Amino acid sequence: MASSAVLTATGIVKTFPGARALDGVDFELRRGEVHALLGENGAGKSTLIKCLTGAYRRDGGRVELDGVPIDPRDPLDAQKLGIGTVYQEVNLLPNLSVAENLFLGRQPRRFGLVAPGEMNRRARALLAGYDMDIDVSAPLASYSVAVQQVIAIARAVDLSGKVLILDEPTASLDAQEVRMLFRIVRDLQAKGLGIVFITHFFEQVYAISDRITVLRNGRLVGTRETAQLPRKDLVTMMLGHELHATEKAADTHVENAGPVRYAFHGLGKTGKIKPFDLEIRQGEVVGMAGLLGSGRTETAELLFGVETADSGTCEREGERLSLASPRAAIARGFGFCPEDRKVDGIIGDLSVRENIALALQARRGWMRPLSRKEQDALADRYIKALDIRTTDREKPIRLLSGGNQQKAILARWLATNPEFLILDEPTRGIDVGAHAEIIRLIESLCAQGMSLLVISSELDELVAYSHRVIVLRDREHVAELVGGDVTTENIVEAIAGQDRRRAS
Amino acid sequence: MNAKTLPLYATLVIFVVAFALCAFQYPSMLSTRVIGNLLTDNAFLGIAAVGMTFVILSGGIDLSIGSVIAFTGVFLAVVLERTSIHPLFAFVLALAIATAFGAVMGAIIHFLEMPPFIVTLAGMFLARGMAFVLSIDSIPIRHPFYATLKSLYWVMPGGGRLTLIGGAMLVVFALGILIAQRTRFGTNVYALGGGAHTAALMGVPVGRTTIGIYALSGFVAGLSGIAYSLYTSAGYSLATVGVELDAIAAVVIGGTLLTGGAGFVGGTLIGVLIQGLIQTYITFDGTLSSWWTKILIGGLLFAFILLQKGILSLSRGGRALSVKGA
Amino acid sequence: LFGSAHAADMTVGFSQIGSESGWRAAETTLTKQQAEKRGIDLKFADAQQKQENQIKAVRSFIAQGVDAILIAPVVATGWDEVLTEAKDAKIPVVLLDRTVDAPKDLYLTAVTSDLVHEGNVAGKWLVDTVAGKPCNVVELQGTTGSSPAIDRKKGFEQALKGHDNLKIVRSQTGDFTRTKGKEVMESFLKAEGGGKNICALYAHNDDMAVGAIQAIKEAGLKPGKDILVVSIDAVPDIFQAMAAGEANATVELTPNMAGPAFDALAAYKKDGKEPPKWIQTESKLYTQKDDPKAVYEQKKGLGY
Amino acid sequence: MSGAKALGWRLLPQIVALVAILLLIWLSFPGFFTVEMQNGRLYGSLIDVMNRGAPVALLAVGMTLVIATRGIDLSVGAVMAICGAVAASSSVRGDPLVVTLAMSLGIGLLCGLWNGVLVAFLNIQPIVATLVLMVAGRGIAQLITEGAILTFNDPGLIFIGSGSVFGLPMPVVLWLVFGIAVALIVRRTALGLMIEATGVNRRAAMLSGIQAPAFLMSAYMLSGLCAALAGLVVTADIRGADANNAGLWLELDAILAVVVGGNSLLGGRFSIIASLIGAMIIQSVNTGILLSGFPPEFNLIIKAAIIVLILLIQSPRMSHLAAFAKPAGPAAPAVGMQKDKTIERTAP
Ligand SMILES: Nc1ncnc2c1ncn2[C@@H]1O[C@H](COP(=O)(O)OP(=O)(O)OP(=O)(O)O)[C@@H](O)[C@H]1O
Ligand SMILES: Nc1ncnc2c1ncn2[C@@H]1O[C@H](COP(=O)(O)OP(=O)(O)OP(=O)(O)O)[C@@H](O)[C@H]1O
Ligand SMILES: [Mg+2]
Numbered sequence A: 001m002a003s004s005a006v007l008t009a010t011g012i013v014k015t016f017p018g019a020r021a022l023d024g025v026d027f028e029l030r031r032g033e034v035h036a037l038l039g040e041n042g043a044g045k046s047t048l049i050k051c052l053t054g055a056y057r058r059d060g061g062r063v064e065l066d067g068v069p070i071d072p073r074d075p076l077d078a079q080k081l082g083i084g085t086v087y088q089e090v091n092l093l094p095n096l097s098v099a100e101n102l103f104l105g106r107q108p109r110r111f112g113l114v115a116p117g118e119m120n121r122r123a124r125a126l127l128a129g130y131d132m133d134i135d136v137s138a139p140l141a142s143y144s145v146a147v148q149q150v151i152a153i154a155r156a157v158d159l160s161g162k163v164l165i166l167d168e169p170t171a172s173l174d175a176q177e178v179r180m181l182f183r184i185v186r187d188l189q190a191k192g193l194g195i196v197f198i199t200h201f202f203e204q205v206y207a208i209s210d211r212i213t214v215l216r217n218g219r220l221v222g223t224r225e226t227a228q229l230p231r232k233d234l235v236t237m238m239l240g241h242e243l244h245a246t247e248k249a250a251d252t253h254v255e256n257a258g259p260v261r262y263a264f265h266g267l268g269k270t271g272k273i274k275p276f277d278l279e280i281r282q283g284e285v286v287g288m289a290g291l292l293g294s295g296r297t298e299t300a301e302l303l304f305g306v307e308t309a310d311s312g313t314c315e316r317e318g319e320r321l322s323l324a325s326p327r328a329a330i331a332r333g334f335g336f337c338p339e340d341r342k343v344d345g346i347i348g349d350l351s352v353r354e355n356i357a358l359a360l361q362a363r364r365g366w367m368r369p370l371s372r373k374e375q376d377a378l379a380d381r382y383i384k385a386l387d388i389r390t391t392d393r394e395k396p397i398r399l400l401s402g403g404n405q406q407k408a409i410l411a412r413w414l415a416t417n418p419e420f421l422i423l424d425e426p427t428r429g430i431d432v433g434a435h436a437e438i439i440r441l442i443e444s445l446c447a448q449g450m451s452l453l454v455i456s457s458e459l460d461e462l463v464a465y466s467h468r469v470i471v472l473r474d475r476e477h478v479a480e481l482v483g484g485d486v487t488t489e490n491i492v493e494a495i496a497g498q499d500r501r502r503a504s
Numbered sequence B: 001m002n003a004k005t006l007p008l009y010a011t012l013v014i015f016v017v018a019f020a021l022c023a024f025q026y027p028s029m030l031s032t033r034v035i036g037n038l039l040t041d042n043a044f045l046g047i048a049a050v051g052m053t054f055v056i057l058s059g060g061i062d063l064s065i066g067s068v069i070a071f072t073g074v075f076l077a078v079v080l081e082r083t084s085i086h087p088l089f090a091f092v093l094a095l096a097i098a099t100a101f102g103a104v105m106g107a108i109i110h111f112l113e114m115p116p117f118i119v120t121l122a123g124m125f126l127a128r129g130m131a132f133v134l135s136i137d138s139i140p141i142r143h144p145f146y147a148t149l150k151s152l153y154w155v156m157p158g159g160g161r162l163t164l165i166g167g168a169m170l171v172v173f174a175l176g177i178l179i180a181q182r183t184r185f186g187t188n189v190y191a192l193g194g195g196a197h198t199a200a201l202m203g204v205p206v207g208r209t210t211i212g213i214y215a216l217s218g219f220v221a222g223l224s225g226i227a228y229s230l231y232t233s234a235g236y237s238l239a240t241v242g243v244e245l246d247a248i249a250a251v252v253i254g255g256t257l258l259t260g261g262a263g264f265v266g267g268t269l270i271g272v273l274i275q276g277l278i279q280t281y282i283t284f285d286g287t288l289s290s291w292w293t294k295i296l297i298g299g300l301l302f303a304f305i306l307l308q309k310g311i312l313s314l315s316r317g318g319r320a321l322s323v324k325g326a
Numbered sequence C: 001l002f003g004s005a006h007a008a009d010m011t012v013g014f015s016q017i018g019s020e021s022g023w024r025a026a027e028t029t030l031t032k033q034q035a036e037k038r039g040i041d042l043k044f045a046d047a048q049q050k051q052e053n054q055i056k057a058v059r060s061f062i063a064q065g066v067d068a069i070l071i072a073p074v075v076a077t078g079w080d081e082v083l084t085e086a087k088d089a090k091i092p093v094v095l096l097d098r099t100v101d102a103p104k105d106l107y108l109t110a111v112t113s114d115l116v117h118e119g120n121v122a123g124k125w126l127v128d129t130v131a132g133k134p135c136n137v138v139e140l141q142g143t144t145g146s147s148p149a150i151d152r153k154k155g156f157e158q159a160l161k162g163h164d165n166l167k168i169v170r171s172q173t174g175d176f177t178r179t180k181g182k183e184v185m186e187s188f189l190k191a192e193g194g195g196k197n198i199c200a201l202y203a204h205n206d207d208m209a210v211g212a213i214q215a216i217k218e219a220g221l222k223p224g225k226d227i228l229v230v231s232i233d234a235v236p237d238i239f240q241a242m243a244a245g246e247a248n249a250t251v252e253l254t255p256n257m258a259g260p261a262f263d264a265l266a267a268y269k270k271d272g273k274e275p276p277k278w279i280q281t282e283s284k285l286y287t288q289k290d291d292p293k294a295v296y297e298q299k300k301g302l303g304y
Numbered sequence D: 001m002s003g004a005k006a007l008g009w010r011l012l013p014q015i016v017a018l019v020a021i022l023l024l025i026w027l028s029f030p031g032f033f034t035v036e037m038q039n040g041r042l043y044g045s046l047i048d049v050m051n052r053g054a055p056v057a058l059l060a061v062g063m064t065l066v067i068a069t070r071g072i073d074l075s076v077g078a079v080m081a082i083c084g085a086v087a088a089s090s091s092v093r094g095d096p097l098v099v100t101l102a103m104s105l106g107i108g109l110l111c112g113l114w115n116g117v118l119v120a121f122l123n124i125q126p127i128v129a130t131l132v133l134m135v136a137g138r139g140i141a142q143l144i145t146e147g148a149i150l151t152f153n154d155p156g157l158i159f160i161g162s163g164s165v166f167g168l169p170m171p172v173v174l175w176l177v178f179g180i181a182v183a184l185i186v187r188r189t190a191l192g193l194m195i196e197a198t199g200v201n202r203r204a205a206m207l208s209g210i211q212a213p214a215f216l217m218s219a220y221m222l223s224g225l226c227a228a229l230a231g232l233v234v235t236a237d238i239r240g241a242d243a244n245n246a247g248l249w250l251e252l253d254a255i256l257a258v259v260v261g262g263n264s265l266l267g268g269r270f271s272i273i274a275s276l277i278g279a280m281i282i283q284s285v286n287t288g289i290l291l292s293g294f295p296p297e298f299n300l301i302i303k304a305a306i307i308v309l310i311l312l313i314q315s316p317r318m319s320h321l322a323a324f325a326k327p328a329g330p331a332a333p334a335v336g337m338q339k340d341k342t343i344e345r346t347a348p
């Protein structure tokens, strides 16, 4: 019984104007199994999910739940059928309260009226299971991506009677939250639910999944038992060829960073981040580690003039700078690739080309437009270089897959050829191939003398390319690891400090 | 008092202060009579504004309400003049038509994916046009039942009257608040305002809700039409031109975001009263020429908005880049 | 002036429709002038074209306890309630330039012209002028649904009844404005073979006529000769047109409604003498014979 | 896909709608397309459409940019009245034409500046921000003319309304030239891109270094300028400033034109040319109604019906079909992408 299929999809076809996203894909999910769905950026994972849950109407193929053919007209239908889903990109409503988001459409009622007290109580109870103790009546927007992600998961889990689908749920979570998530997934598994799990983290795939299905360019490559599939083969399945010596770009440290280029003294903003000193050398990569909410993004936003510091100074090779606005920072050769792609990054309706050209154009000013030719060349170069999967450069960027959007934003900043580039979670949601590429990219950039500040929750990644790592805790810079001390263990040590935050 | 309800309180404070100032300049404005008039004279606007609040909360807009009010008035007048059916039944008919009208607009907006602005603009033309076709002339309503309805009022201490329609407005607002805050439909409205696509992914029945919203707006506009025909005991196809703008202004002054998703029905009531207050103040002044009247209305409107902004930014240390793309 | 002595130290509230035309502006100016002349303290309220605002205004006049109220009603219906309130407060109400269909005892008197009669006068003039010759008339209506538009149309058609040589071939609304008057006239000209089969234009007000005259000229025709132009209101600009021979006749609607109203009020206050329920102002016909230049000179100061 | 081709696809629904309307009118009024030369001036219903459509077309130009920034400008009607009044009074005062024009246009820009400041710096919602000027503005205009119609007879000013160049009525020349000029400026520079970016995602745009406030301001100021031009046209047309009625409710027509032009009220992508066509569509409807000879009480119903019709023609559903008709590029590139790449740094 345990091995019988709960959800089977056969010959799923989905065509978008100008793109066949899915081409006869078969997929089988068993009771009580965790099924990893893998593939490069743009392979069609999210599309497949959306076809299963009725978010898209499929153009062909059949879907069965417990052997009964189903055709959910919209996500509501799917929910009713007991399919809970966390879509890629946090898909919650920022203007509603956390509790309302959790119970939208199924609020507890008394005398036909919604009972807020009751709802909030349940919401708190629900989140308690995720070690999260936050004000559930506050609007969702007041919380970070991470918190929102956890809430989205909680909601989906609560909704899923038979099937739980998670599309890159761990993208913006740190190790601790991931561990917690896995604990919950295992419980559900034990209860006999089928769980679909999309991610680009191999550790997680091997840690939790029973079987793996791989897609490439909208076609099914195959389904394997996780136990019988070595990493190397998995990579080959995904990319269609082997991954040349990339991932072990690790211990190749470039010790000889140039002279100090930027020096920040006592920079800080009350309520956001405690004053800190920071020096960045030419051709140096400074990593930044910390728990969610430790204030890494705040630090970055302060450096880039998004938040105006209420204390501290900033010098560039001795001369004073004022970073009143992003524009000012950009004029000084700064670049900032934000963490929240959807809200701070993409200009959804504009084409990939325009999104890539935007920052450069903004710096040149509107009077000196990049000619269409230049823009095309620019776009093409980065589409090729970062391997951005899109039918053509004129496609609205919102129609790109998540990972490819991330690459486009990165391209936007590389195009400005900055001296100092701040990357907040640059590899979030990016596939193995591209992941390796970006790490190589970071290294080649700093080899060419660019200074980088990289925020990431992936510690081994940080270790791989950082000369120095700053560790944050509770909105304070607590430690700095240099050279040989830059190891995963040391970072974890520093993050944990004496008192473990939010011990579970 | 959290960040969400802040605009509401800000508006309330402004209104109270403004009223105090007016009363200081013209003590006779403090009479319950003036307050009674404030409610009665703005009843139809207030009632319609409730519907508008829902529409705007959902990220839409409804330009048709002014015409629907006029149409309802003419319809009632014509029916009561030419047939012998009882007003109550006529009311039911009118409400049915208005609701259906709204529902159809909602359906067009949802199924044909057309912008509400244009669909309801067409609706505005259509409703006004149908009113013309029913009767160009203004028709008085002499039915005794109207007299009885008008005779229903509660005399407040101080001679002010809380009339039927004035009371009706308050009731409608109460119900509106209840629907917005304490029903699943209400939450769905806010959800649509927060982002229709996301709402759909979260399982909000977008189609049903959209149609419901515009049907509600139509129903309330019909109600407002009844109020207006009671108010003037007549039907006139040129009546209530541009009421939709007054309603929108009331809603926005009441602290609701035109982009949808944030705001309160209660705020709209204050918005309506603020506008009524401006009118009353002007008539009390009685020295202004036609043009200075307009200029002053605009000026006061500006002053209110500015005050609101001020209070808000004072009470929350506005973030540098607080504009978040929806 | 006799009445004025008593009228003095009287406070009168005046609820004006708004300011949608030159004529309206003139009425407002004259009302203020007349009040000043009699030492009356006039409280003025502009209703921005909205009946509800007029009702609000009257209510607050009552609340302020004025001695009398003037209303220029935006529409005939819907006044019973507020007029009753005024009556209860023992405040006499005088209606200006339009009656209301409310019980006559609710107001003191109405100082108005007879809109139907105006249309009639215009029609009669046209009938006499064409003298039996066949003539296609185009009509520029006022704002659809407004009582002047309805009544002036009615009166004109009455006058034409029985004269089958005259027929109205086209009738559209020009919203009482010059721009629309011109635009609509242009389309009339196109629709009627470049204007060759139009012999006369009847406009519900002079502003539309003035606009139409320009359209006719731009179409290469001679207004006043190729196409007769008759309209209503007698605002200064139409007299200029008449002087230039481009317009033929206009029916005066005097903007001085307040004068008679104040006199009636004064008499009433003095010795409770009820004036007649309807004080009709004269609807005088002006033609090119009446020395339009002179009339223009005397009228252009009145704030039209 | 080439730019021209893209534009073609973009404008298709509007063009179809326009043609449909024109044919509809032609059926009810055969003489519709006849255009002859009359004393050195093209003359005919078609010309009337373009001529009478001038104010809305001019307004639509500015309104398009404002809407692209996710805003809206309700004040244009009132601004028209103000600028008309200013021009008339200055002309009556006997100022030379240049002064008159300069003043009127300057005031228009000033009004736009006011709106811009309210929206961009005080962060007031556009609809209320401009509502203020919509209400007060008409008052200001009436204050200038004191409610009367201020007539003038400066031939130069009158020429703007009823003069003609190469047989085309001046207003037509104005909106054609101005509209196309703005369209070119916006697209030949990066202005359009900046405005679109600001409209779609203001925060992301600012994070990319765009001074969103500046571009908001420019949009509203342009809208003010357009309103001023439109005001001049209508004032010159009737040789008098009618502060009471000039541009009354025209803001709605302008917005309608922009939307009929297929621009989203949610900001972002915009096409000025499409808006101009939209304006012509609307004017054709109005003229058609006048020519049809129905009694006026049916005007609104007809208008409503036709608008719904037009929107049906160009509702997104239809354009979906069009999209599928487009030559479809190959799906996400198949196997064997070049895996060897190191970024050459861009020369700025
Ligand atoms: N609405 C749409 N219209 C057109 N093309 C689309 C649309 N949605 C997705 N696509 C295309 O379909 C392909 C698959 O997208 P999908 O989001 O499923 O990729 P993915 O596997 O989820 O990638 P990632 O790991 O980056 O999320 C992509 O090439 C994308 O550009
Ligand atoms: N797990 C959590 N519980 C409660 N609040 C949190 C949590 N995580 C983040 N926050 C809140 O989110 C806000 C900002 O988080 P932010 O994302 O900027 O931190 P961060 O260090 O940048 O983490 P990351 O970049 O990994 O998201 C802070 O106000 C923080 O209090
Ligand atoms: Mg995806």
Ligand SMILES: [Mg+2]
Pocket: A144, A296, A297, A298, A339, A424
């Ligand atoms: Mg962060």
